Amino acid sequence: MQPLTGFRDFLPAACAERNYIFAKWRAVARRYGFVEYDGPLLEELDLYKKKSGDEIVRQLYEFVDKGERAVALRPEMTPTLARIIVANHRNFRKPLKWFSIPQVFRYERPQRGRLREHFQLNCDIVGESSIEADAELIALAIDVVRAFGFRANDFVVRISDREFWTELLKVEGVSPERWEEVLQTIDKSEREPRPKTRERLGGLAGPVFEILEKGGESAKLNAIMGNLRARGLSDFATVDVGIVRGLAYYTGVVFEVFDRAGKFRAIAGGGRYDQLIAQLSNDSVSLPALGFATGDVVLGEMIHDNVVALRELESSVGSDRNIDIYAVIAKEERRTSAICLIQQLRDSGYRVDYPLAPAKVPRQFQAAEQLGARTAILFGDEWPSVAVKSLASGGQQLVPHEELITHLAANR
Amino acid sequence: MQPLTGFRDFLPAACAERNYIFAKWRAVARRYGFVEYDGPLLEELDLYKKKSGDEIVRQLYEFVDKGERAVALRPEMTPTLARIIVANHRNFRKPLKWFSIPQVFRYERPQRGRLREHFQLNCDIVGESSIEADAELIALAIDVVRAFGFRANDFVVRISDREFWTELLKVEGVSPERWEEVLQTIDKSEREPRPKTRERLGGLAGPVFEILEKGGESAKLNAIMGNLRARGLSDFATVDVGIVRGLAYYTGVVFEVFDRAGKFRAIAGGGRYDQLIAQLSNDSVSLPALGFATGDVVLGEMIHDNVVALRELESSVGSDRNIDIYAVIAKEERRTSAICLIQQLRDSGYRVDYPLAPAKVPRQFQAAEQLGARTAILFGDEWPSVAVKSLASGGQQLVPHEELITHLAANR
Numbered sequence: 001m002q003p004l005t006g007f008r009d010f011l012p013a014a015c016a017e018r019n020y021i022f023a024k025w026r027a028v029a030r031r032y033g034f035v036e037y038d039g040p041l042l043e044e045l046d047l048y049k050k051k052s053g054d055e056i057v058r059q060l061y062e063f064v065d066k067g068e069r070a071v072a073l074r075p076e077m078t079p080t081l082a083r084i085i086v087a088n089h090r091n092f093r094k095p096l097k098w099f100s101i102p103q104v105f106r107y108e109r110p111q112r113g114r115l116r117e118h119f120q121l122n123c124d125i126v127g128e129s130s131i132e133a134d135a136e137l138i139a140l141a142i143d144v145v146r147a148f149g150f151r152a153n154d155f156v157v158r159i160s161d162r163e164f165w166t167e168l169l170k171v172e173g174v175s176p177e178r179w180e181e182v183l184q185t186i187d188k189s190e191r192e193p194r195p196k197t198r199e200r201l202g203g204l205a206g207p208v209f210e211i212l213e214k215g216g217e218s219a220k221l222n223a224i225m226g227n228l229r230a231r232g233l234s235d236f237a238t239v240d241v242g243i244v245r246g247l248a249y250y251t252g253v254v255f256e257v258f259d260r261a262g263k264f265r266a267i268a269g270g271g272r273y274d275q276l277i278a279q280l281s282n283d284s285v286s287l288p289a290l291g292f293a294t295g296d297v298v299l300g301e302m303i304h305d306n307v308v309a310l311r312e313l314e315s316s317v318g319s320d321r322n323i324d325i326y327a328v329i330a331k332e333e334r335r336t337s338a339i340c341l342i343q344q345l346r347d348s349g350y351r352v353d354y355p356l357a358p359a360k361v362p363r364q365f366q367a368a369e370q371l372g373a374r375t376a377i378l379f380g381d382e383w384p385s386v387a388v389k390s391l392a393s394g395g396q397q398l399v400p401h402e403e404l405i406t407h408l409a410a411n412r
Numbered sequence: 413m414q415p416l417t418g419f420r421d422f423l424p425a426a427c428a429e430r431n432y433i434f435a436k437w438r439a440v441a442r443r444y445g446f447v448e449y450d451g452p453l454l455e456e457l458d459l460y461k462k463k464s465g466d467e468i469v470r471q472l473y474e475f476v477d478k479g480e481r482a483v484a485l486r487p488e489m490t491p492t493l494a495r496i497i498v499a500n501h502r503n504f505r506k507p508l509k510w511f512s513i514p515q516v517f518r519y520e521r522p523q524r525g526r527l528r529e530h531f532q533l534n535c536d537i538v539g540e541s542s543i544e545a546d547a548e549l550i551a552l553a554i555d556v557v558r559a560f561g562f563r564a565n566d567f568v569v570r571i572s573d574r575e576f577w578t579e580l581l582k583v584e585g586v587s588p589e590r591w592e593e594v595l596q597t598i599d600k601s602e603r604e605p606r607p608k609t610r611e612r613l614g615g616l617a618g619p620v621f622e623i624l625e626k627g628g629e630s631a632k633l634n635a636i637m638g639n640l641r642a643r644g645l646s647d648f649a650t651v652d653v654g655i656v657r658g659l660a661y662y663t664g665v666v667f668e669v670f671d672r673a674g675k676f677r678a679i680a681g682g683g684r685y686d687q688l689i690a691q692l693s694n695d696s697v698s699l700p701a702l703g704f705a706t707g708d709v710v711l712g713e714m715i716h717d718n719v720v721a722l723r724e725l726e727s728s729v730g731s732d733r734n735i736d737i738y739a740v741i742a743k744e745e746r747r748t749s750a751i752c753l754i755q756q757l758r759d760s761g762y763r764v765d766y767p768l769a770p771a772k773v774p775r776q777f778q779a780a781e782q783l784g785a786r787t788a789i790l791f792g793d794e795w796p797s798v799a800v801k802s803l804a805s806g807g808q809q810l811v812p813h814e815e816l817i818t819h820l821a822a823n824r
């Protein structure tokens with residue numbers, strides 16, 4: 001009777017939290033001029049085999065469908081976006097600023113902050129190579145986290161540039177086939193004992209550790225930090241060459257968002273992938289692009305760990321689930337009249353519930369409270385009037401039933 | 413570069429339509445006091461094998477995962493709901509009124525009104541056996557369709573009771589193993605040449621055709637029609653014994669919603685499944701239940717075929733995607749100041765876009781219009797003032813930059 005390991009049932013309280021997260025994500029992305037799109041949950045396996053890198057391919061939910069197609073549940077959104085862009089980009093003005101809230105799937109060992117499915121906000125800018133686009137995207141990533149009540153002492157964006165590392169690999173003469181493996185080793189070095197990283201890197205260990213220790217600087221990263229300063233967001237960002245990102249397709253600026261206390265996994269991550277669209281279309285379409293994703297699982301853990309963020313969530317989630325009015329049917333012979341009025345109330349936009357079977361009046365008031373109603377309307381001896389009772393104040397007023405809608409609108 | 417056959421890419425216009433449909437679904441369900449839940453997209457294969465009936469099982473997207481579990485993409489939501497109820501019902505007051513908007517998957521031949529995936533609104537009432545619950549659910553199904561601008565001459569709910577047929581099967585001494593097959597034949601008889609149905613039914617053809625022709629009546633269905641009349645909804649409903657429903661688990665009142673002109677597939681369908689929860693829990697939990705589902709594909713076709721519904725959709729969809737303000741950077745030396753103000757505008761809740769790279773002013777105004785901005789703000793020679801231009805009226809006003817937010821709020 002339980003869901004599959006790593007999958008979630010969303011009971012009403014959890015579903016309301018999810019709706020709260022999605023609504024904030026949508027609102028912030030739209031403030032930045034992003035428009036929503038979506039793609040299929042199932043794609044051809046090849047879409048991921050070629051571009052996403054070994055780690056993702058090992059964790060794919062893949063199978064052969066009844067039509068003998070090799071398919072996979074999407075493990076991430078960027079390949080789908082790139083495919084959609086290749087097929088449709090001619091119909092859109094550049095740059096595109098698009099967002100999506102896909103559910104994605106990876107067969108991993110479930111652990112804190114990581115399940116086998118989660119929902120992501122994906123935001124991408126396509127068709128713009130200027131560094132201003134990188135700054136705009138990073139500012140959005142910051143504001144997406146700020147929207148939940150987190151402040152500069154709660155989280156930070158660590159910004160880097162893959163070119164630091166690809167330049168080094170070129171200088172050191174590392175063959176391009178080995179790049180992905182080396183980049184993944186550098187990416188993981190922070191979470192791994194130094195001797196282990198040294199062993200994996202071999203002859204490259206010296207220069208890699210030197211860069212990691214002395215840090216890096218570049219005109220590009222300075223420009224981004226300057227731009228964030230103009231926005232008043234520089235307290236949320238720092239340059240950190242240790243950020244490399246696990247995915248294979250990144251080409252330029254990359255970044256990850258972390259909680260300052262280091263208690264959680266990365267909250268968000270992204271960067272430039274200027275070659276992906278060209279690769280996917282066999283060079284028939286070439287568009288620079290960049291994007292980031294942030295997931296609901298780590299975010300949820302962080303919200304529940306932060307007093308301010310949790311208070312904001314709780315006040316919003318309650319009002320989302322509560323009804324407005326409970327119709328108390330005190331006399332069963334008033335049921336038909338009650339149903340007629342309930343329909344009018346609902347047509348006017350009120351959320352209304354009532355007993356579907358005869359019940360004692362105190363039990364009905366109990367239900368009204370549990371459902372979060374602000375008002376109870378009693379259908380009983382007072383008919384053709386009804387008693388309108390405020391469940392907060394306990395105050396009660398007799399209203400002729402044909403004046404009920406007007407009365408409620410005036411006292412809203 | 414295309415999605416898999418039977419799957420959809422949701423480009424921004426299509427995604428805005430989907431959001432419009434989901435928002436209406438949520439609003440109406442909440443007006444009826446339903447609260448949202450969700451379940452996993454992937455479930456154990458057994459959950460469907462046992463309960464959903466042969467047709468669904470033949471069309472499952474099923475596979476074995478990397479942990480050797482037989483799993484399936486959900487083809488419908490009711491088995492997941494029943495599983496969640498069995499595991500969690502003790503924490504909730506009865507009756508439960510729950511809704512969900514799952515994406516569901518069936519491997520079928522794609523055709524008009526039917527793809528291999530679609531989104532459904534599912535609404536269920538659990539823990540209530542009174543006929544009032546059936547009426548409440550059918551009223552909700554009607555209001556869900558009405559919400560899109562459809563009227564009583566556009567669609568109708570056809571209501572029946574499986575007990576008409578199961579009583580007949582008992583009287584005729586048909587063995588229970590054959591019931592599902594016979595019920596499916598009756599369900600399909602409307603869309604099939606009569607001789608073919610006669611052949612399938614054999615000795616049952618006589619009594620079945622007799623009921624189909626003379627229609628049926630029962631105290632239960634009369635009560636439902638009376639209840640709908642009290643709500644002012646009886647014009648939207650009719651009794652029709654020909655409705656049987658394809659799924660195996662229905663036990664009582666069943667209904668389907670159709671367009672009156674007969675141009676489309678069923679818009680919605682549902683009914684009572686009082687035994688499913690007991691069956692699934694091996695009788696450890698027994699709760700009466702009923703529900704319906706309506707999908708986005710047929711609904712979308714109907715909206716685009718109806719002038720009133722389409723007008724309502726289009727007015728809502730536009731405002732969903734448009735930005736509020738476009739910042740025109742007429743002088744590049746004002747970019748930093750512009751970015752600072754853009755951040756303040758976004759923080760105040762405005763949707764703002766601007767050129768990520770230097771561009772000629774006329775091109776920027778073109779972008780502003782294409783993005784649906786109502787206002788352009790010019791950063792140029794007038795600095796430290798900005799020119800605030802209404803894109804509708806063409807009217808323009810100089811505003812000191814530090815007064816911009818107040819000015820916009822006053823003129824909102």
